[in-house]
Amino acid sequence: DADVTQTPRNRIxxxxxxxxxxxxxxxxxxxxxxxxxxxxLGLRLIYYSFDVKDINKGEISDGYSVSRQAQAKFSLSLExxxxxxxxxxxxxTRAQGEETQYFGPGTRLLVL
Amino acid sequence: xxxxxxSPQNLTAQEGEFITINCSYSVGISALHxxxxxxxxxIVSLFMLSSGKKKHGRLIATINIQEKHSSLHIxxxxxxxxxxxxxxxxxxxxxxxxxxGKGTHLIIQP
Numbered sequence: 001d002a003d004v005t006q007t008p009r010n011r012i013x014x015x016x017x018x019x020x021x022x023x024x025x026x027x028x029x030x031x032x033x034x035x036x037x038x039x040x041l042g043l044r045l046i047y048y049s050f051d052v053k054d055i056n057k058g059e060i061s062d063g064y065s066v067s068r069q070a071q072a073k074f075s076l077s078l079e080x081x082x083x084x085x086x087x088x089x090x091x092x093t094r095a096q097g098e099e100t101q102y103f104g105p106g107t108r109l110l111v112l
Numbered sequence: 113x114x115x116x117x118x119s120p121q122n123l124t125a126q127e128g129e130f131i132t133i134n135c136s137y138s139v140g141i142s143a144l145h146x147x148x149x150x151x152x153x154x155i156v157s158l159f160m161l162s163s164g165k166k167k168h169g170r171l172i173a174t175i176n177i178q179e180k181h182s183s184l185h186i187x188x189x190x191x192x193x194x195x196x197x198x199x200x201x202x203x204x205x206x207x208x209x210x211x212x213g214k215g216t217h218l219i220i221q222p
Contacts, residue, residue: 031208033208033209033210035209035210035212040214041214042116042198042212042213042214042215043198043200043210043212044212045209045210045211048208048209050208056208058209059113059209088153090155099142099143099145099160099162099202100145100157100160101145101157101210102157103147103154103155103156103157105153105154106153106154106155108153
């Protein structure tokens with residue numbers, strides 16, 4: 001079983017809809033991240049969390065919110081989806097004191 | 113904000129060739145990462161560097177802290193090396209998370 005999982009893997013939604021992307025990890029890491037990847041722009045940081053009570057905005061947090069329900073779960077919400085949020089979304093984890101980040105398989109989101 | 117530049121953006125080579133991908137960044141860092149993304153989209157970490165050089169199989173990564181530059185080399189390239197290679201840095205300080213280059217799309221032809 002994969003250490004970092006994301007659900008759903010693919011999602012098509014309409015403008016204005018609320019959508020949640022979920023990330024779960026079995027690595028026991030305290031740090032979790034949400035990134036989005038757009039063609040030609042590379043990956044960019046949306047939000048990150050050091051633990052359940054410590055959540056921080058990244059480079060492009062506008063239009064997104066997150067919830068760290070438990071150490072193992074970090075969810076990303078789009079309250080009212082818009083077409084320019086169409087992208088590939090990655091969750092990642094990292095252990096305190098270590099540098100390597102472990103990425104989930106990604107969620108392809110299309111907002112019509 | 114750290115700016116990460118990669119070159120080339122696209123690279124097509126023949127099997128067996130020696131491959132070099134370059135990465136430069138603008139601000140001092142705590143760590144530099146090389147990542148590999150296959151056509152299916154998944155991302156795996158190849159190397160983490162804070163100084164010097166690392167080798168894993170046919171892959172070699174180097175970093176020059178003073179020049180703010182890193183290179184990823186692939187020796188005896190093979191079609192299965194075809195992927196997008198991404199450089200990313202963690203700047204340290206209060207902020208966390210990685211800042212990414214735009215990636216190098218590598219195709220190795222048989």
